[in-house]
Amino acid sequence: MVITHHGGQCFKVSFGDTTLAFDPISKKSKLSAVKFGSDVAFISMQHADFNGADQVAHGNKQPFVVDGPGEYEIGDVTGRGYGVKTTYDKVERYNTIYQVTLEGMNIVFLGALSDHEIDPKILGELGDIDILFVPIGGGDVLEVPQASKLATKLEAKCIIPMHYEKAALEAFLKEEGSSNGKPEDKLTLKKKDVAVMSGEIHVLKS
Numbered sequence: 001m002v003i004t005h006h007g008g009q010c011f012k013v014s015f016g017d018t019t020l021a022f023d024p025i026s027k028k029s030k031l032s033a034v035k036f037g038s039d040v041a042f043i044s045m046q047h048a049d050f051n052g053a054d055q056v057a058h059g060n061k062q063p064f065v066v067d068g069p070g071e072y073e074i075g076d077v078t079g080r081g082y083g084v085k086t087t088y089d090k091v092e093r094y095n096t097i098y099q100v101t102l103e104g105m106n107i108v109f110l111g112a113l114s115d116h117e118i119d120p121k122i123l124g125e126l127g128d129i130d131i132l133f134v135p136i137g138g139g140d141v142l143e144v145p146q147a148s149k150l151a152t153k154l155e156a157k158c159i160i161p162m163h164y165e166k167a168a169l170e171a172f173l174k175e176e177g178s179s180n181g182k183p184e185d186k187l188t189l190k191k192k193d194v195a196v197m198s199g200e201i202h203v204l205k206s
Contacts, residue, residue: 004186005204009049018077020102042079045094051067097111108131110142130191130194134160134162144171
């Protein structure tokens with residue numbers, strides 16, 4: 001599995017011939033829009049920062065769009081979405097937390113989460129998390145202490161911070177006691193690699 005960051009909360013996850021896009025940035029966003037082909041696009045919130053599904057349609061790849069709670073099975077990809085109320089850009093909205101299983105790994109993508117107190121029923125469904133994508137930038141999403149507390153609570157083996165500026169990242173790494181702050185161009189993972197991790201933080205270049 002290869003993971004790359006494309007700004008904001010947008011991540012590309014590739015394995016074999018399959019490509020997933022999480023929160024692709026649309027042309028209407030103030031952030032730089034993305035452009036690559038994907039088979040599945042996971043949209044956590046209906047906002048231009050996250051819902052650019054048309055931006056990850058390229059060539060013969062027209063993504064299956066997942067944009068809310070429910071259970072999904074698309075080829076080798078299985079996923080579940082859990083809706084939680086939040087406020088983003090001063091508007092009350094729903095954010096979807098996604099749990100996706102592929103290559104035997106359990107991925108949890110928290111989306112634009114603003115409250116670290118997640119319904120215990122949802123927490124009970126998430127299981128043992130291999131890879132956790134967590135927003136840490138504050139404002140409309142989790143503040144650093146909240147993000148760190150939640151990451152610890154979820155006991156994820158590999159943590160990928162998102163939705164932040166430099167100061168928030170430095171604060172998060174300090175809070176977590178991690179010196180692994182050097183951004184990587186991409187993260188290549190296999191199940192056996194993740195199995196020996198314990199709260200390991202990986203920062204990806206955007």
